[in-house]
Amino acid sequence: MVVREEVSAWRPEVPGVVEVFHARFTEHAYPMHVHDSWTLLVVDDGAVRYDLDRRERGTPSGTVSLLPPQVPHNGAPATARGFRKRVLYLDAAQLDESYVGPAVDGPDLADPVLRRRVGQLHTALAHRGDELEAESRLALIRERLRDHLRPRLAVRPPRADRGVAHRLRELLDERLLQGLTLEEAAKVVHAHPAHLVRAFGAAFGIAPHQYLTARRVDRARRLLLDGQAPAQVAAAAGFHDQSHLARHFKRVVGTTPGRYARTAGTHGP
Numbered sequence: 001m002v003v004r005e006e007v008s009a010w011r012p013e014v015p016g017v018v019e020v021f022h023a024r025f026t027e028h029a030y031p032m033h034v035h036d037s038w039t040l041l042v043v044d045d046g047a048v049r050y051d052l053d054r055r056e057r058g059t060p061s062g063t064v065s066l067l068p069p070q071v072p073h074n075g076a077p078a079t080a081r082g083f084r085k086r087v088l089y090l091d092a093a094q095l096d097e098s099y100v101g102p103a104v105d106g107p108d109l110a111d112p113v114l115r116r117r118v119g120q121l122h123t124a125l126a127h128r129g130d131e132l133e134a135e136s137r138l139a140l141i142r143e144r145l146r147d148h149l150r151p152r153l154a155v156r157p158p159r160a161d162r163g164v165a166h167r168l169r170e171l172l173d174e175r176l177l178q179g180l181t182l183e184e185a186a187k188v189v190h191a192h193p194a195h196l197v198r199a200f201g202a203a204f205g206i207a208p209h210q211y212l213t214a215r216r217v218d219r220a221r222r223l224l225l226d227g228q229a230p231a232q233v234a235a236a237a238g239f240h241d242q243s244h245l246a247r248h249f250k251r252v253v254g255t256t257p258g259r260y261a262r263t264a265g266t267h268g269p
Contacts, residue, residue, distance in 0.1 A: 005254070011222075014125060017138065026080075034073075035214070038068060038103075049075070052073045067103070088125075094142055164189050165202070165204060167189045168200050172208060219238070220234075
């Protein structure tokens with residue numbers, strides 16, 4: 001029996017929740033990418049294997065996975081059955097930046113209470129009029145996540161400043177829409193182009209072009225959920241044209257921009 005791949009996405013009217021994303025994949029493998037939000041993930045069927053900050057991870061049965069913003073990760077089915085997942089993308093401000101390190105060290109949380117609360121939040125987010133319930137459940141989830149992460153804060157040494165890599169990331173964020181060449185970046189950062197690429201990869205575990213594409217895809221997701229057409233979104237997210245957007249969007253998200261946009265109008269509030 002062939003399992004049909006399914007995707008649905010929407011933005012609820014709940015502060016702190018950037019996007020709700022449900023998917024069933026059998027073959028899609030996410031390339032290395034980043035988000036500017038926290039990724040709160042539960043796998044309801046099958047399993048996912050992924051690399052986070054260059055360490056191999058997985059989604060054991062019954063766990064909740066928390067992937068921090070700006071930390072590269074990928075993802076693929078761990079078995080031939082594929083997987084069915086529910087994801088909440090939470091605004092970066094929902095958890096303090098100091099929790100990023102602890103989340104990298106232990107992203108998969110074996111906590112039945114937390115998992116139940118995440119499921120309840122997904123249910124509330126699917127019904128218009130239940131925003132107060134959703135906000136209340138999110139507050140409890142946020143508190144429980146902090147309880148998991150806070151004990152690890154003291155044991156993780158602070159990261160040293162990584163110089164040119166950080167300056168290049170800031171430059172890529174500033175030039176998200178118009179982009180820039182490697183030569184231009186090298187002149188601004190005052191470093192050799194090859195050294196820039198090596199330093200960025202060593203610091204963040206992702207190539208500069210992968211980082212820029214991932215940020216643009218994230219922006220495209222938000223614009224599509226706002227109701228903009230893919231042709232408009234391509235330019236507004238920094239892509240050359242609609243086909244350029246479609247190619248990279250499918251690689252990262254697992255579906256086309258058009259289908260993704262259509263699900264936003266038929267699922268959720």
